[in-house]
Amino acid sequence: MKTYVPEYMLSAFAQQGIDSAELIYAVHTDSVDKDGILDVYIAVSNDTMYILYGEEKVVKTSGARRIVAAYEAREFEIYPLSQLGELSCEIMLSTCRLCSAKDDDSKVLLVFSVGYLTQMERLIKVINNIRQGVSPLENVIVDEELFCKKCGTRYPEPERKLCPKCMDKISIARRLMGFFKDYKGKVIVIFLTMLAGSLFSIVSPLAGTKFFFDEVLAEDGSYYGAILGAVLLLFFVRAVGVALNILYTYVLARTVPWIVQDLKMKIFEAMQRLSVGFYTSKRTGSLMNRINRDANNIYWFFVDGVPYVIVNILTFLGVMILMCMLNLKLAIICIAIIPIAICLFRMLWGVFRQFHHKNWVYSSQLNSLVSDAVNGQRVIKAFDREDTEVERFAEVGSKQAAVDIQTFNTGYTAFPLIYLFMFLGQAIVTAVGGNMVLKGEISLGTLLTFIAYLAMLYGPLEFMSWVSNWWARCVDSAQRVFEIIDAKPDIEEPENPVILDRIRGDIELENVKFEYEPASPVLKGLNLSVKAGEMLGIVGKTGAGKSTMANLIARLYDVTEGSIKIDGIDVRQLSLAQLRRSIGIVSQDIYLFMGTIADNIRYARPEASMEDVIRAAKAASAHDFIMNLPDAYETRVGAGGQDLSGGEKQRLSIARTILQDPDILILDEATAAMDTETEANIQKALSELQKGRTTIAIAHRLSTLRDADSLAVLSDGKIVESGTHKELMQKKGEYFKLYKIQMEGLKVINMEV
16 A cells, blocks of 8 residues: 655654554644644544644755754644544635534644645545545655655656756657657758768868868979869869758758647647646746747757757768878867867856746746737726836836846857857967978968868857757757646546447536635535436526536536536546537637637537528527628637627527537526527527526526526535525525515616516
């Protein structure tokens, strides 16, 4: 059985007479309700929970974690699990309380700082697993899995175990190269042409300098006076080199864009697989950057970086070999300077990577600000906050500009100094080589060729300095791209999904609990059932959890505890595709995609004919206003398209769901943005749509639920009342209060009920 008890806690519990072999799980928290702030160790066994209060002393070690050196126990409490009720955490202002509730009796076991909330939630999960008879640490992340074992840095995403500091840059490069596997033939052509081009560029100084000076111009040369032939030879060598460069550039230009397109497609496809919860935790600008900017950074590195890296490496190695063959003494002088230059370049690599990461963060923030400003223009104008938005943009923009200034200043200061240092080697070679020419040890052609090769040697090093800059940006971008590609969705297709012949529509919620954030439950033990073909109305105040319940039925999120069953099968066992096709949601949050009205309605069923689209629009009372638009059903909507009212958008959303023809219909404030006349028309259309289908209607306006077979009142995440309209009115409870408030409101505005 898997257990987790930190080693530094074992001795503390052993001193209290507890056998460490019995302990299954332990957490380190604090206590703020006793004598000052104390360090608290909490451990559980199969039948007992232990709480140890005391004070610890710690010493710093390498990495980001603390190691306990000593612990002084002050108080020890033992709680048999059989005597504890349901455990929960209650959030106060800056503290939380660990509570036990049993038989209407609630007891506070511990008051701790809010920063330890996550650890306490894991402890409760372990205890619940023990009570349910499953593996205690099932679906529980232990602390050691949150930190890099090598450097102690906390993982940005614990489920991925990827440490930004320790990640293998070579592995990232190898993985990027993996995108070339479908283009092997073109890659081979590119490599061979680059290799041939490098060979001709290396040969060029021999033909243009040493051969010309020592063999053509020298009186004792083998080709003395053959100037025209030498020039033609030089031109031929250069022409062949240029032709090879053109060839590999052409092949490269026809290959790399498709590779980057594949990369963008993988990012976008991965994003489509991810759950709704992923998008609620990410800013729009950050996601847009990952698809566009990060992919383009990788693109330019492979277009302007990798090919020339190969060329320059081959050139560098070839030049070094030829220099050693020409004169070993002069070659050693050059080689002595190269390692120092390489070390300086590697130092700059780390600096530039930090700059590029900061630049990316600020760029994402700017994109998000622009997106907010564009989408929220009406609110901005209404509150006269244009200057405030400009200030927000300027604040982030100035931070990005400061990072850019640092980047440019570092580059334009450090690199010239490195080049000056490298030129020192050339000056020494010229001095030493000139002296050797005067002594007759080498020829003038050899010296001039050597100096030409020296320039060719420093050229690749100069290029590599900028490649380190590109490489830093590419690795930073690739890391973010692979985070998206490798991310695991919260909602996954079961290994062996259950596929029903037909979904009837029986829905049952059993003790459903759900929370977006730890210890902040939205639904608190919901029990509800709807028979196939019936209509259930859900009413309640804003924030009661009505829309959350709809999202759980459609499995946009998974329940924290309990289960939701459709036709007796847990939704987590059903095929996601069948489930989503069988559930139609008309939400209060309406979204229209860029395209025509017909395309937006047809989004539910792309193969639908135009007649089906028009029929659905008529059923949703949308046909008349559509025909009054400039291009009727071909009118473009969405970003940059026709501006529609909230009611018009909602009718298009209803038409889309009518075309879907689902087995289960969820109406989440479906008529909230419509006037009374339109609402009456829509209700008639929806009544026809609801026939033979299970319908869950969520509404504030109780008049829209008059045809419901049953009603349920949701308050603070629980069902407080259920029954028919008549039964609930007779109870004079929560539903009766809501009904009275709405009727009074109608009277105030002189409307007849």
